[in-house]
Amino acid sequence: MIPMDLKIKSSNNQRFFVSQKSSVSKTIKIALAGNPNVGKSTLFNTLTGTRQHVGNWPGKTIEKKHGCLKYKNKSIDIVDLPGTYSLTAYSEEEIITRNFIIEEKPDVIIHIVDAANIERNLYLAVQLIELRANLILALNFTAYAEKKGIKIHEKKISRLLGVPVVKIEANSKKDVDELLGLAVAASKKCTEPKKIRYGKEIQHHVSEIENLIINQIKLPSHLDSKWMAIKLLEHDDEVIGVLKSFKNSCQVLEEIAKVRRHLEAIYREDIDTIFAEARYAHIEGLVRESVTTDLQKNISLSDKIDSIVTHQIIGVPFFFLIMWLIFQVSFTLSQPLTWLIDHFFVFLRDKIILYLTSVSAPNWTISFIGDAVIGGVGSVLLFIPNIFMLFLAIALLEDTGYLARVAFIMDRLMHKIGLHGKSFIPLLLGFGCNVPAIMATRSLDSKKDRLLTILINPFMSCSARLPVYVLFASAFFPKDQGAVIFIIYLIGIAAAIASGLIFNRTLFKGLSSPLVMELPPYRIPTITGLVIHMWERGVSFIQKAGTVIFLLVVSTWLLGNLPFGVDYASQESLIGRAGMFIAPFFKPLGFGTWQASVALIQGFIAKEVIIGTFGAVYGVGSEGLASVLQNVFTPLSAFSFMVFVLLYVPCIATVAVIKKETNSWKWPLFTVLYTTLIAWLASLIVYQGGLLLGFI
Amino acid sequence: MIVPLSNVKNGQRVRIKCIDCGFGLKRRLCSLGLYDGTMVEVVKNDSRGPVLLKVLNSKVVIGRGQAMKILVEEVR
Known part of the structure; x- marks a missing residue:
């Protein structure tokens, strides 16, 4: 068992590539890295339990989760890094991840790997090794992989990569405890990973640039010259920016550009492809020696489900059925709770007013406490059952993997207003309540998509507006109530579409973001995972929105x-x-x-x-x-x-x-x-x- | 024969010949296992909307616009 001693720690500010000189402490800093949808959150939940601190990365809208725990009298600080496929500067998540590793120098990085898709996952591992991270590989979903016919010899991978490798199931306390023991052991001595083989030609030029950097530039100790050499060769804008702040950088950059052109001429590819090929070639060699595959030919359940839910004709009606069920269930379940909260506050108010009147308090005090304070708290809490239920529903859609399919089938429609399929769910949730809807935009990759989806969301007529329509429609259009209310909803949708089109041509002009996303395999979500998901979003709503x-x-x-x-x-x-x-x-x-x-x-x-x-x-x-x-x-x-x-x-x-x-x-x-x-x-x-x- | 990925029919296996896009997207594609020379299987392409691929052991969705920029060669 892991003794839980969880504390809340505030996040400290960080700037780009500034080494954080940590004060002398015995706390072991562990970071979790990995691709999206590989069970990283599950691992984090198993490690830290239910109490964990969720905040944002400084200056970013990306969630930062961390927790502290004690393991055999050692305090451990665990940070859940954003899910990434790579460590280029493509997305904010990638930049956050690599800056964290460079600046905060965690003692150990646990890279959680989907065993069923090890080749793609190791692409990140290779880059973590390039970054000189003190790495442990945790192979997750191994049982599932073996059922699919993928057998991994973790000892061989460990030997070939030169880092500890362990098989786990992320929701098993025992496995995770073992992993933690390994991490604590690894924190004492740095592992010496084997060199990544890029091929002779590339290797030669990387060393050449590395020497150039060492000779020409006074790099601070926390920046690794070899990693810098690779990134500069790859034309990484952020790293080039860093180099430019040093003396002599112009010469060095010129030399690097020359080498890049030389490599591109030899390989007849651009530099990104050259490096991707080299890394994947290295991984392929490694996998060939350590993984035996005997892929089952029968169509997997995941494929069967996909053939229905992404079907050209059935897909969309099926989705609306699911959404209808979600709204029905969440509103039916939350109604009694809302009623209870409502009546509790009415009761409380009556009791307090009665008491205040009995002690003959002035009228304004009675009204202030009764109407403003209790009424105010009540109006915040009244939202909660609905919002929590919708959060739970989103968590369910997300954790099963269905949300990604919705994005796929709705993409064509959403494309017309310059958005992706992924924006559809937040917009639809807006009909229930705009608050969880706007929080659900976190699943969108690009800033532009998020903002645009947030800005047009209020036009989705939420359920709180319905009583107003009902009152007016019944008073003025008794015969056509339904039709009038329907038209109102349509006007809302039209306003959203029109605004989307306008914003796309003005505010966000030219910012097109390509759709490239993974459809994760279907998974049965864990109850704890769902509840934690719902809980942390719900609580963050109460904390932040509640005060306002x-x-x-x-x-x-x-x-x-x-x-x-x-x-x-x-x-x-x-x-x-x-x-x-x-x-x-x-x-x-x-x-x-x-x-x-x-x-x-x-x-x-x-x-x-x-x-x-x-x-x-x-x-x-x-x-x-x-x-x-x-x-x-x-x-x-x-x-x-x-x-x-x-x-x-x-x-x-x-x-x-x-x-x-x-x-x-x-x-x-x-x-x-x-x-x-x-x-x-x-x-x-x-x-x-x-x-x-x-x-x- | 070399054709854009957006023209490939369901169930066909193809090899990527050339990706004609900016380096940002290219890096993203690389990190998902899509680069010159990789084999992919087109799982779903309805001649409208995004294209669903199988790459390595995962399913990847690519917008139609992006699929047009990926040139591929049929594999028998």
């Missing part, structure tokens, strides 16, 4: 109750005055009353609050609301109002989560302004166009 939501709820309460002595949200209150002030802006849209304005301001907290606010400002309960509204709205202005509610500022929670996910205030502010502008224009067109066409 709470603060805004409290400040709206203040606006509704100041100056002292006014009725809540009445015309004399600050919010009422604000409503009066902005009402003229809504006049051309057909709803220029201060009441509607106040409802819209309150709707910023959460869209479902709009109904309650109408009730408060008109002084009626939910039963009488429809008839009151019929007096102040016409069918046309009601429809215009619905369109506005659909499109204008997403709720606070969404804005807060955009802030968190984009790591800046720029995009949430942009979203607020942009959506309001679009909403205003769309409602204007609806109302004025409707008037012209003779509707009232």
